[in-house]
Amino acid sequence: MIYAALAERIRGNKPTVLLTVIDGPNTGSTLLVSPDQKKFPTLGTLGDEELDRVAARDALGELEAGRTSVRNYGPSGQVTPEDLVGTPTVRIFVESFSPPPQMIIFGAVDFTAALARVAKVLGYYVTVCDAREVFATKRRFPMADEVIVTWPTPVLAERGPDLGARDAVCILTHDPKFDVPAIQGALATAVGYIGVMGSRKTHAKRLERLAEVGITKPADLARLMSPIGLDIGSRTPEETAISICAEIIGKRVGRNVPSLANTSGPIHR
């Protein structure tokens, strides 16, 4: 059953792509493809071996880009216009299922619980990390997918290579011992969002400490959203969590949102 395999791959956070003929010969037929074809073999058929091969190859490209789209082929996978003359068109819906985006939150504080909750609503895989085992417990953060007791450097060394434009690192500690290595580690990745909590005064002092460890490049500093969140006058941890997540959405889609990092004046009025 293709559906059963699809459900299993989605639940296991394994990237997979489902192809469905939506128009043309064999309408309704499906093909399920995953990048790791040894572990997750291709299942089903679109009705033609060559069409399966060509469409599967294209679909893996779409999956890599995280795109869902409709593609047109000839009945045997033809794509060039001269080969398509006089043949029916097979329209195929290519639906990509990527693993959820990741949010890594450094610092096990009250703001962390609220942020983890809102991030879960938005579909993130949430990891909470703090070096203090008294605070970093699953009991305090039941909504997080993982709670790990360690320092930022090893976490980012291990997971950094997987982080991309859709992912977020939120640094909520106000502790220089923790936030400087977290910022250093996050800047070494391609993560799309780096938010750092703290007042404007804290941010200014932090810049000095970052300079001491050699982080001075304007392009690096521009990646730091600090103070974290949008200038919406949020006060409670929950309101702050909303303002952080709204900033993440705005930055991801390239909208010009009123980030505290780009405004001046008091954060709370």
Added chain:
Amino acid sequence: MREILGDIDRWRSQNKRIAVARVIDIEGSGPRDPGAAMAVNEDGEVCGSVSGGCVEGAVVTEALEILQSNSQGRLVKFGYSDDEAFAVGLTCGGVVHLFIQPLNW
């Protein structure tokens, strides 16, 4: 699809026949992106959504018809420019293209 797997699994374990409707394309303004999915079982029970609630009622009718016929799936379009059978549209003025098929795969 992720959010409707639980309901679909339950219906499958009850041997219900199921139709799945997926958004395949949006023209203009639309509330849900391609891939948004809803499922309808033979009793007319529903999970998931393909719009902001504007077209779901019409999708149920269409889905039940597909389950009753031998259709392997069909393309359905809802929107203000719709000149087909359904006078249902999106309040936001866009056009949503759906593919509705029996879950027999």
